[in-house]
Amino acid sequence: MKGSIVVLGLFLLGILLGINHFVPNEWLGGNLTMGILYVLIFQVGIGIGSNKDLKEMLKGLKPKMLLLPLSTIAGTLLFSLLASFLIVQWKVTDCLAVSSGFAYYSLSSVLITELKQASVGVQVATELGTLALLANIVREMISLLGAPLFSRFFGKLAPISVAGINSMDVMLPMISRYSGKNMIPIAILHGIILEMSVPFLVSLFCNW
Amino acid sequence: MFKVLFLLFIGIGVGYLLRRMPLLQKVEKTTSATIFFMLFVFGLTIGSNDELVAGLGRFGYQAFILATAGICGSLFASYLAYRFIFKKGGKDER
Numbered sequence: 464m465k466g467s468i469v470v471l472g473l474f475l476l477g478i479l480l481g482i483n484h485f486v487p488n489e490w491l492g493g494n495l496t497m498g499i500l501y502v503l504i505f506q507v508g509i510g511i512g513s514n515k516d517l518k519e520m521l522k523g524l525k526p527k528m529l530l531l532p533l534s535t536i537a538g539t540l541l542f543s544l545l546a547s548f549l550i551v552q553w554k555v556t557d558c559l560a561v562s563s564g565f566a567y568y569s570l571s572s573v574l575i576t577e578l579k580q581a582s583v584g585v586q587v588a589t590e591l592g593t594l595a596l597l598a599n600i601v602r603e604m605i606s607l608l609g610a611p612l613f614s615r616f617f618g619k620l621a622p623i624s625v626a627g628i629n630s631m632d633v634m635l636p637m638i639s640r641y642s643g644k645n646m647i648p649i650a651i652l653h654g655i656i657l658e659m660s661v662p663f664l665v666s667l668f669c670n671w
Numbered sequence: 672m673f674k675v676l677f678l679l680f681i682g683i684g685v686g687y688l689l690r691r692m693p694l695l696q697k698v699e700k701t702t703s704a705t706i707f708f709m710l711f712v713f714g715l716t717i718g719s720n721d722e723l724v725a726g727l728g729r730f731g732y733q734a735f736i737l738a739t740a741g742i743c744g745s746l747f748a749s750y751l752a753y754r755f756i757f758k759k760g761g762k763d764e765r
Contacts, residue, residue, distance in 0.1 A: 466703065473711040481718020491716045499709045504675050506702045508682015513690040513698070517683075531752050538748025539741040546740035550733050562741045593726040597734035598741075600717065605742055607710070617750045624749030625742050632675050633709070636702045655676070 467608045474604065500632060507635045511647055524648045531649060532656035535624040536664070539565065553591065560668035561595045565627030565657045566606060568599035571665055578669035603629055607637060614641040623650045628661065630654040 480486065514520065539562050547558035557579075564571025576592030583591075606613075606625040613621040619642040626634035631654020638650045689695055717723055727734075 469707060470710050473707050474714040477711040477714020477716075478718035479714075481715040481720075482724060484719060486715055486719065488719050491712070491719055496709070496712060496716060499705065499712060501674070501678055503702065503705045503709060504678045505682040505685075506698050506705060508679045508684075509686035509689075509695060510682075510698045510702060511679075512683035512686025512688075513692075513695045514686075515690075517687065525756070527756050530756060531749065534748035534752040535745050538744030538746075540744070542740040542744030542747070543737055546736050549736055552733070558737060561737050565741075590726075590730070593723065594730045594733055594737075596723065597726060597730055598737040601734050601738035602741055605738060609742075613746060617746045618753035620749040620753045620756070621746050624745040624752070627741075627745075632679075633706075636699075636706060651676075651679070 467611065471604075471608055503636075504632055507632075507639075510636075510639070511644075514644060516644060520645050520648055523645050524652070528649045528652065529656070531620055531624060532653045532660070535565065535627065535653065535657060536660060538624070539563075539627075540664075553594075556668045556671040557591055560665050561591070561598050563661060563664035563668060564595055564599040564602075565661060566599050566602040567628040567658065567661050568596050568603065570661055571599055572596035574662060574665045575669060578666055582669075602627060603633070606634060610634070610637040610641045619643060619646055620649070623653050626650075626654075628654055628657050631658070 481491075511517065511520075540559055543558055543562035544555060547553070547555045550558060553561075560575055561571070572592045572595040575595045576588050579588035579591055602625075606622065606627070606629065609625065610622040613625055622634065622638050622642050623630045623646065626638070630638060630650040635647065635650060638646055642650075686695060686698075
């Protein structure tokens, strides 16, 4: 829990400094974030590889586990369908397209902005893209901060499911800590399958 | 995605080959530090984006509703999946 508070504090500090343009925008291109992500992933890999239970970990992988990514997709879309009635500004399918990002904010926002332009024009498409960016960033933050609680109350698979795409990268250290190291293979599998589903589902709902 | 998976597997290979090095036991601490730094930079990037900050005022509540709905649905579905995948109990239950 202490880690989550530090994460939230640093994130908010970053936002505050960013709003005041404390750091020149040129420093913050996509390369810096990607570079840090690569460093993180490499370390996560070393952590997995040097683990004494590596073989046990792989043995735990079963075909039944393919059910988890499907559950994440079904649960997310079903609840977003219900939530879309609270949001009058957008069509149901627009809300579903936003939720189909599964915390993959960069890809989903760009895809939505591109795909909606033909039907609703640049202005509205950009607004929906911004909503997708925000909603998926919020999902990533809540999944990072809430991992210990989700694991305790909804089972070890919950932090993986909530993380969406990020279960295979950003969230791996959290999943390893709060769900257990033996959940790492299913987390990676879950992330890969969801990542493949994003372009498919987003274009499906954008063209509906 | 392939770059990320490639790096992950390279890391696993390196970690496996060097698994007896005491230095590697510290990797959990450096991983946490990297996450802290990443989220700080993530915040900086969001805050520096004027359009995004403006969007937060207009679409913030919608984003929050949709994110929360997706998360609740995932919690619910993953609970069912957990029951199904590990229903036999025994050694998987640990």
